[in-house]
Amino acid sequence: MSATPSTMLEIGTEAPDFTLKSVHGGKLSLSYTEQSKGFVVMFICNHCPYVLHIEDELVKLANEYIAKGIGFIAISSNDVEKYPQDSPEKMAEKEYPFPYLYDETQEVAKAYKAACTPDFFVFDENQKLTYRGQFDESRPKSDKPVTGNDLRNALDAVLEGRSIPEKEQKPSMGCNIKWKPGNEPEYFG
Numbered sequence: 001m002s003a004t005p006s007t008m009l010e011i012g013t014e015a016p017d018f019t020l021k022s023v024h025g026g027k028l029s030l031s032y033t034e035q036s037k038g039f040v041v042m043f044i045c046n047h048c049p050y051v052l053h054i055e056d057e058l059v060k061l062a063n064e065y066i067a068k069g070i071g072f073i074a075i076s077s078n079d080v081e082k083y084p085q086d087s088p089e090k091m092a093e094k095e096y097p098f099p100y101l102y103d104e105t106q107e108v109a110k111a112y113k114a115a116c117t118p119d120f121f122v123f124d125e126n127q128k129l130t131y132r133g134q135f136d137e138s139r140p141k142s143d144k145p146v147t148g149n150d151l152r153n154a155l156d157a158v159l160e161g162r163s164i165p166e167k168e169q170k171p172s173m174g175c176n177i178k179w180k181p182g183n184e185p186e187y188f189g
Contacts, residue, residue: 003050003139004116005171007187008132015041015127016111020075020101023091028099030127032071038130038158039071040151041121043114043177045078046094047085050174051118053140054148058118061148063097065155072098077109078117078178086178109177110185116174122154130154131164134172 019029033039040062044051062072074096078086088102103109112121122131131154138144150170157164179185 003173004176005173006119006132006134007113007115008169008171009113009121009129011129011132011166011169013129015039015121015123015129016108018103018108018111020103020108021088023088023094023100023102028073028101030073032073032099033123033127036071036125037069038122038124038155039073040065040155041073041075041112041123043077043109043112043117043119044074045076045083045086045117045175045178046090047083048117048175049140050116053138054118054135054146057146057148058135059097061152065152066097068155068159070155070158074098074100075103075108075114076100076117077103077106077114079106079180079183081180083178106177106180106183113185113187114177115187116172116176118174119172119177120151120154122151122158124158130158131169132172133169137170139173 017030080087136149138146
């Protein structure tokens with residue numbers, strides 16, 4: 001399991017729009033978040049040990065903040081021909097409290113400059129990026145507990161209308177997005 005850091009998209013970036021297939025049927029676009037006080041777009045997948053390591057705490061955190069008016073959208077962009085465990089059929093087996101979408105063309109991952117799973121992007125109610133980075137400092141096989149503190153602090157800041165200094169934002173770390181052959185973005189090197 002090689003660790004890949006997130007690219008740290010520029011703060012203030014407007015959330016790139018998308019319309020993707022939901023693994024539970026239908027399609028979903030960014031307009032899903034219109035009534036939210038802020039929202040999280042996260043790139044995850046089924047098989048990544050970094051995602052599996054935080055999964056229980058992520059669900060707990062999402063449930064807590066959904067109740068406070070924060071929207072959550074999860075997207076998987078992995079090449080399912082090489083990683084069939086990340087296919088929409090397998091994704092549908094997950095019982096997340098948020099939509100789980102499949103980015104078949106990988107264009108949404110490129111628009112967000114996503115690099116790894118998990119990769120978190122927090123936007124305010126005006127769809128401006130306020131935080132990008134790690135869930136917390138815990139990693140598989142580390143002695144650090146999974147708390148979600150970094151993401152939790154970012155969401156509290158959005159709800160309170162304050163910003164998080166960039167120097168306090170640490171890149172997420174995880175498995176690289178499994179790009180289709182010839183589809184690797186320029187920023188991913």
